[in-house]
Amino acid sequence: MKPPKFDYFDPTTVEEALDLLKEYGEDAKILAGGQSLVPLLNFRLARPQVLVDINRIKDLDYVRENNGTLAIGAMTRQRTLETSEIIRSKCGLLTDAAELIGHPQIRNRGTVGGSLVHADPTAELAAIAKALDAQMKIRSSEGERTVAAKDFFVTVMTTVLEPSEMLVEVEFPALAPSAGWAFEEFVLRHGDFAVVGVTTVVTLDAKQTCTELRLAAIGVDETPFRDPEIEGLLQGQKITDSLLDELAARVSEKVDPFTDLHATAEQRKHLAGVLAKKAIKKAEEAAILNLKKES
Amino acid sequence: MPQAYRSVEITVNGLTYNRQVEPRRLLSDFLREDLDLRGTHVGCEHGICGACTVLMNGYTVRSCLMFAVQANGAEITTIEGLAKNGKLHPLQEAFWENHGLQCGFCTPGFLLSACELLERNPDPTEEEVRVGLSGNMCRCTGYQGIVESVLAAASKMKAQK
Numbered sequence: 001m002k003p004p005k006f007d008y009f010d011p012t013t014v015e016e017a018l019d020l021l022k023e024y025g026e027d028a029k030i031l032a033g034g035q036s037l038v039p040l041l042n043f044r045l046a047r048p049q050v051l052v053d054i055n056r057i058k059d060l061d062y063v064r065e066n067n068g069t070l071a072i073g074a075m076t077r078q079r080t081l082e083t084s085e086i087i088r089s090k091c092g093l094l095t096d097a098a099e100l101i102g103h104p105q106i107r108n109r110g111t112v113g114g115s116l117v118h119a120d121p122t123a124e125l126a127a128i129a130k131a132l133d134a135q136m137k138i139r140s141s142e143g144e145r146t147v148a149a150k151d152f153f154v155t156v157m158t159t160v161l162e163p164s165e166m167l168v169e170v171e172f173p174a175l176a177p178s179a180g181w182a183f184e185e186f187v188l189r190h191g192d193f194a195v196v197g198v199t200t201v202v203t204l205d206a207k208q209t210c211t212e213l214r215l216a217a218i219g220v221d222e223t224p225f226r227d228p229e230i231e232g233l234l235q236g237q238k239i240t241d242s243l244l245d246e247l248a249a250r251v252s253e254k255v256d257p258f259t260d261l262h263a264t265a266e267q268r269k270h271l272a273g274v275l276a277k278k279a280i281k282k283a284e285e286a287a288i289l290n291l292k293k294e295s
Numbered sequence: 296m297p298q299a300y301r302s303v304e305i306t307v308n309g310l311t312y313n314r315q316v317e318p319r320r321l322l323s324d325f326l327r328e329d330l331d332l333r334g335t336h337v338g339c340e341h342g343i344c345g346a347c348t349v350l351m352n353g354y355t356v357r358s359c360l361m362f363a364v365q366a367n368g369a370e371i372t373t374i375e376g377l378a379k380n381g382k383l384h385p386l387q388e389a390f391w392e393n394h395g396l397q398c399g400f401c402t403p404g405f406l407l408s409a410c411e412l413l414e415r416n417p418d419p420t421e422e423e424v425r426v427g428l429s430g431n432m433c434r435c436t437g438y439q440g441i442v443e444s445v446l447a448a449a450s451k452m453k454a455q456k
Contacts, residue, residue: 001340007297008318008364038360039341042321050297051318055365079354103430104411105345108354109361191429 003041010053017054017166018141024050026163031055032075032114035106060113060168063087070172074113078125082107090174091132093181093201097124100183103191113167119157122193122219124183126153129170130224131199131216137169153223178294179203180287184279186271188262194219195263196271198251202239202283204291210234213280220255220272227254239284247280248273303367307332308376316363322356323347325363326373334374334403338432345431348404349373355411357430374403377410385455386410386448395444397436405431409445417453421446 011017021028029048031037032055040046054060060075063084070090081087081098088095101107101115101124115125116136128134129149136147138161152159161167175181185197196219203212213234217225233247252273257265300315307330314329323340326332326349338344340359347358350372377384386409389395396402405428412419412427419427424445425438433441 002321002324003319003362005317005319008301008362009297010364034360034365035342035357038321038362041319042340042359053362053365099426103345104427105348105355105357105408105430106342109356189429190426 001042003038004044004047006041006048007050008053009050010056012056012058014057014059014139014166014168015141017052017057018139018164020050020052021164021166022141024052028052028163030117030166032117033077033110034114035102035110036114036118036120054166065090065174066171068174070174072112072170072172074111074167074169076112078102078107078110078112078115079104081112091172093128093132093175093183093199094125094172096181097128097183097199100124100185100187100191100194100197106191112170116152116170117159117161117167119153119159119223120193121156121222121224122195122197124185124194124197124199124218127197127199127216127218127224128183129172130226131201131214132172132175134173135171136167137171138165139168140165150226155222175201176203178287178291180283180285180290182279182282182286184275184282186275196220196257196268196275198272198275198279200276200279200283202234202280202287204284204287206291206295208238208288208291210237210239210284215251215276215280217251217255217272217276220257220268225255225272227251230254234280239280244277244280248277251276301364301367303364305363305366305368306370308372314363318362318364320363321359322349322361322363322366322371323358325366326358326371329363332373332375336400336403338400338404343432344401344404345408346401346404348407348431350407350411353411353414355408355430372407372410374406377406384410385451386413386445389444389448389451390441393444393447394436394440396440401431401433405433405441409448412445413449413452417449419446419449 027049031053060073062073064071134149181201183199185194187194198217201214213231252269257268259265326335336346338346342360
């Protein structure tokens with residue numbers, strides 16, 4: 001229950017960190033908030049030869065607004081999602097969903113980038129990134145590339161990142177002032193890993209017709225589930241119970257979950273539909289309130 | 296070249312300690328083994344139980360999920376630092392008075408989590424206390440007494456202000 005030996009580096013700049021990744025390649029592991037990696041080390045399930053601790057790189061902890069988008073540095077603590085006024089005003093879904101991520105002690109250390117790169121199939125931030133088409137800014141000592149969230153997650157705990165690369169920033173779009181959102185989960189105890197979760201953003205026009213639906217589910221596949229056909233079902237429609245029942249049935253049918261000790265695949269399919277309906281209803285109500293505030 | 300041992304300077308409960316540590320030394324073990332501060336309890340060592348919770352620069356952290364070397368330069372408060380001049384912290388008093396502990400193993404973690412909770416939200420509802428303490432587990436009293444203790448401490452601390 002103690003970590004194995006490793007060589008430890010704590011660079012203070014991104015460039016130094018990238019040089020270390022280039023030098024040590026697959027033998028190195030980045031240590032961000034450590035809320036997933038340190039348990040793996042304590043259990044000796046992970047035995048990296050080198051740890052590159054990026055907690056002393058101050059340049060990776062920021063929240064900036066750029067032309068209608070919200071840029072969040074990879075080392076921004078999850079707690080900042082709860083407290084940042086810019087995040088609340090531009091992308092309140094992140095603020096509201098933050099309390100679903102672990103517990104206060106976890107969010108004080110855990111980082112936005114760390115959660116995305118760890119790519120746990122039930123990570124809330126991964127679902128939001130996928131639903132909002134977030135852009136992942138990735139650097140290596142050779143250069144920089146940007147990868148859309150839909151291409152970023154490969155499978156359970158695996159992303160497109162190469163051993164020499166590091167996620168440095170995530171860009172979320174600002175949500176329309178008239179949008180409403182929700183994140184609904186089925187979870188055994190508050191703060192635990194969700195069994196199934198669904199996040200959604202609903203945008204309405206002045207007549208309360210749905211102009212856009214975004215919907216992603218976690219706990220139902222290796223990576224966050226999203227389906228353009230399902231999202232299209234509400235396009236140009238008034239949201240009614242029967243339409244939502246149809247949508248929920250489609251979600252249940254299309255997801256491809258696994259069975260584990262918390263729930264069977266059948267239960268997860270059922271939950272995905274139920275939570276989709278619940279989340280959309282909640283988001284619609286919020287959107288209607290926002291519309292009223294606007295007018 | 297990486298060093299086998301690193302020098303750290305860590306302030307714990309107002310006292311500054313200079314020590315040599317292996318990078319893999321967990322902060323929880325540093326506090327218990329190197330500084331002999333055994334009030335920080337180690338339950339699960341993988342970030343589930345919350346027993347090892349301490350304050351780092353005013354924020355709760357699970358000390359089993361950090362390396363001591365990462366706390367270099369930081370200010371840590373452990374359970375030993377809560378009572379001042381022989382007088383218990385209002386939260387400690389409230390736990391005593393409201394049956395907030397039975398075996399006491401989880402208590403240090405609960406107290407430090409409650410410190411941060413009341414710092415952020417001096418007048419919490421019962422629901423907010425339960426959510427705020429969700430990262431700590433108790434396996435004997437159940438949570439009723441703990442929640443009542445925190446609520447009692449909140450009103451006591453408000454009255455003292």
